[in-house]
Amino acid sequence: MNNNIAFKYLGLTAAMFLLGGLLAAFMKMGAGSGDSTSHAVLNQMLTYHGVVMSFLFLIPVIPTFFGFTMLPKQLKIEKMCCNGKPGFTLYSVGSLLVIVSAMKFAVSTGWTFTPPYSLIDGGALATMSVGLVLVALSWAMTGMNFIKTVHKSEVGFFDMPMLSVSLYLNSYLMLIGGLIFSVVIVLLSLANAFGIGPFAGQFSTTLMQNSFWFAVTPLLFFALIPAVGIISDVIAGLTNRTLVSKKSVTWSLAALAVLSFASWGTHIDQGKTLGFVFSAMGLLTAVPIALITYSWIATLSRGEVSCQPATRFTVAFLVSCGIGILSTLFTNNMSIGSYLSSTMFTTAQIHYLMVGGVVTSVLAGLHFWWTDITGKEIRVSLGKLSGFLYLVGLNISFFPQIIMGTKGLPQGLHTIPVGFETLNWVSSLGFIVLSLGLLLIVYNFITSTDTMSSGHSD
Amino acid sequence: MLNFLALESISSWFPPEASYQAFWMDKAFLGILMAAVFAFVLVVGLAITFVIGNRGKVAIEGQGVNQLARGLWVLGAILLYYFAFSSNFCGFMDTTQAPYGAYEIDVTASQWDWEFTYPGGHVTDTLHVAIDRPIRLNMQTEDVVHSLLIPALRVNQAIIPGKISRTWFQADMIDTFMLRSSKYSGEKYADMHTAMITHSPAVFTEWLEAAGDIFAGRTLSEVGEILYTRHGCAACHSFDGSKRVGPSFLDMYGNTFDTKEGVAVTVDDAYIKESILKPNVSVIDGFDPVMTPYEGILDDREIEALTEWFKSMSSFADQGEK
Incomplete structure (x- = not known):
């Protein structure tokens, strides 16, 4: 029952990931081959890559699949508070509308919709907005569902496994962030269509950016909270013990959830003083991050670590999410951060955090719990191989972008300037390896076989 | 350690350093990079060591936490973050206020062009500046958000509608450098680039006199x-x-x-x-x-x-x- 809706969600989020990935592939080919595709089309692709990946894939992917499958298991209850069907309907109709808007007249505002440019763009922003509002409401409903489910169960906050804790905390972010996000999108499309509302006019940039990032920062960047939940439980499972100092990890996640609503300003240019305030606030994340990594390392140090595909993906998470988190040290520095803002460095950063963090944690969780959830078994050696390809591909794909950024290449150019050809070529090669790894992973899951007869084996 | 990190090859991550501000920023970047590499090797190295080393070992029971180790770990993280935050803070403060008497150039950004106006009223589409003297740019946009990026100077300043955005620098290298917008602004955003040409002060004065003579070649x-x-x-x-x-x-x-x-x-x-x-x-x-x-x-x-x-x-x- 719960699994049914979870797999529907998994299918749809995977389809969105595929769509976003294909757009990225087309962009890379278009950019590599010179002027064959016009700038306008490439700008539209870039916009839809961002919108689809952020709002239709990254934000819902962990809560919808792992929430509906693992939450009842971990809380030892029969079923969720609500069956999640209305939320799924909203999400599918919303996603469809976003795709329809691309067919009507593709939007090219960029996925952050920064005005005044987003107000003069001629695309079908209204259609896309309706779609995004429906999707945002589905986040809010999912969040509500999880909060009620956790409250109804008998398990206390500190007794829940980490995944449940993180999903519970993330539910508040989805509920609050989702509602604010839908208001922001409605106001934006009003300003775009009729020129009314607080975002209308040429001077609305700062207000709109503040509102947008206030909603999106907790939803998107702090989608790493459930990712940390997955990895914590996977590490505990791989070592077959409870997490060392679990309480401190629980507190850390709660602290990060609170901080998520105070860190929107790091994405906006709004003067030196506020820049200083938000950068100083970024320092506060040091403590929870240190406590979480300490707990993981201590847990790994104390026992037998079973070697399976999920182990590879856990290491892949530590490597790539680690690079992503460490890259924020540079952007949080005020002089370096202002130079690197909206360069390829920030592109690499968001991909290390979102692909290296969120996607890798999803893959680690899927590999670890697949047999539990479906009763089917994957090929272990193929899982390990694909994990290796995935990690290598991811880094070859995104590390060159860090260097492109420090060399001063801005985001979103479709012609590769002189001096960046090699880096771009290496990055494209990495993209191919990454895609190959992902294909093998999907193939492994699809062809996983029943284990009813053979029982559990390692 | 320093040799191992091959400082020369990492400096190739950057465009040329055409100002002392660029020099100090690169130093700070390198410092944070070394600290980050150390943290990365420590965390990931430990994890991989345990994942490989503990294969087939019997689990150690007990839930005790080594308070000292954890305290040092957290302290280390705080120091790392604080070091990264405070590096080149003086350089940052230096960029907030141009020195008195800086040479002022007005910059107008529009989809998808740059326009530079010099004190005498002369207008160009490439930025010409003299080296070894502070230059202040007063920037405005005619339409959407743009950002002035000059990689060689490590300058990247957003230009928001309705505001005058200011930045300043002091170039110290005679050459032609890339200058472009780094904020997406619509269809031809990728073409919104031009050049910054630096001159010695004497050559700059000559250039401005010649170029600023509006009578030349006009009725x-x-x-x-x-x-x-x-x-x-x-x-x-x-x-x-x-x-x-x-x-x-x-x-x-x-x-x-x-x-x-x-x-x-x-x-x-x-x-x-x-x-x-x-x-x-x-x-x-x-x-x-x-x-x-x-x-x-x-x-x-x-x-x-x-x-x-x-x-x-x-x-x-x-x-x-x-």
């Missing part, structure tokens, strides 16, 4: 039209016959008007010169004596140019010349 009448725009005459005077605060320039030259005192005057070279330099002496009836005198602002040659331009759009031109 007097064309120069007059440029002066009309540059000195803001349009605020009060049209050249299409419509009435603003002051009389229109269309069909003005050679025409005859009554002054407030009832004296008939014919607009000729002498009257124009007087009206520009001492504008409120004889005012045409129907207008108030409110114009700013341009004595010391426009020289004889420029007034001559304006006069030629007025002639070119007057059907009474030959009457004034009599």
Whole structure:
């Protein structure tokens, strides 16, 4: 029952990931081959890559699949508070509308919709907005569902496994962030269509950016909270013990959830003083991050670590999410951060955090719990191989972008300037390896076989 | 360690350092990079060591936490973050306020062009600056959000509609550098790039004198039209016959008007010169004596140019010349 809706969600989020990935592939080919595709089309692709990946894939992917499958298991209850069907309907109709808007007249505002440019763009922003509002409401409903489910169960906050804790905390972010996000999108499309509302006019940039990032920062960047939940439980499972100092990890996640609503300003240019305030606030994340990594390392140090595909993906998470988190040290520095803002460095950063963090944690969780959830078994050696390809591909794909950024290449150019050809070529090669790894992973899951007869084996 | 990190190869991650600000920023970047690499090797190294080393070992029971180790770990993280945050803080403060007497250049960004206006009023589409002196850019956008990125100077300043965004630098290398927008602004955003050309102070002065000479290669009448725009005459005077605060320039030259005192005057070279330099002496009836005198602002040659331009759009031109 719960699994049914979870797999529907998994299918749809995977389809969105595929769509976003294909757009990225087309962009890379278009950019590599010179002027064959016009700038306008490439700008539209870039916009839809961002919108689809952020709002239709990254934000819902962990809560919808792992929430509906693992939450009842971990809380030892029969079923969720609500069956999640209305939320799924909203999400599918919303996603469809976003795709329809691309067919009507593709939007090219960029996925952050920064005005005044987003107000003069001629695309079908209204259609896309309706779609995004429906999707945002589905986040809010999912969040509500999880909060009620956790409250109804008998398990206390500190007794829940980490995944449940993180999903519970993330539910508040989805509920609050989702509602604010839908208001922001409605106001934006009003300003775009009729020129009314607080975002209308040429001077609305700062207000709109503040509102947008206030909603999106907790939803998107702090989608790493459930990712940390997955990895914590996977590490505990791989070592077959409870997490060392679990309480401190629980507190850390709660602290990060609170901080998520105070860190929107790091994405906006709004003067030196506020820049200083938000950068100083970024320092506060040091403590929870240190406590979480300490707990993981201590847990790994104390026992037998079973070697399976999920182990590879856990290491892949530590490597790539680690690079992503460490890259924020540079952007949080005020002089370096202002130079690197909206360069390829920030592109690499968001991909290390979102692909290296969120996607890798999803893959680690899927590999670890697949047999539990479906009763089917994957090929272990193929899982390990694909994990290796995935990690290598991811880094070859995104590390060159860090260097492109420090060399001063801005985001979103479709012609590769002189001096960046090699880096771009290496990055494209990495993209191919990454895609190959992902294909093998999907193939492994699809062809996983029943284990009813053979029982559990390692 | 330093040799292992191959400082030369990491410095190839950066464009040339064309200012002392760039030099200090690169130093800070390198420092944070070394600290980050250390943290990365520590965390990931430990994890991989345990994942591989603990294969087949029996689990150690017990939930105890090594408080000292955890405390040091957290302290280390705080120090790492604080180090990264505070590196080059002086460099950051230095960029917030241009030194007194900086050479000011106005920058106008629009979809998808750059325009640079020098103190004398000369306008270019590439940025020319002298080295070894502070340059302040006062930047405005005519439409959407843009950002001025000059990688060699490590300058990247967003330009928000309705605000004047400022930045300053002091270049110390003579060359041609990339200058472009780093904020997505629509279809031809990728083409919104030009160059910054640095000169020695002497060469810059020569360049500005030559390039800033608006008479070179133009007819007097064309120069007059440029002066009309540059000195803001349009605020009060049209050249299409419509009435603003002051009389229109269309069909003005050679025409005859009554002054407030009832004296008939014919607009000729002498009257124009007087009206520009001492504008409120004889005012045409129907207008108030409110114009700013341009004595010391426009020289004889420029007034001559304006006069030629007025002639070119007057059907009474030959009457004034009599």
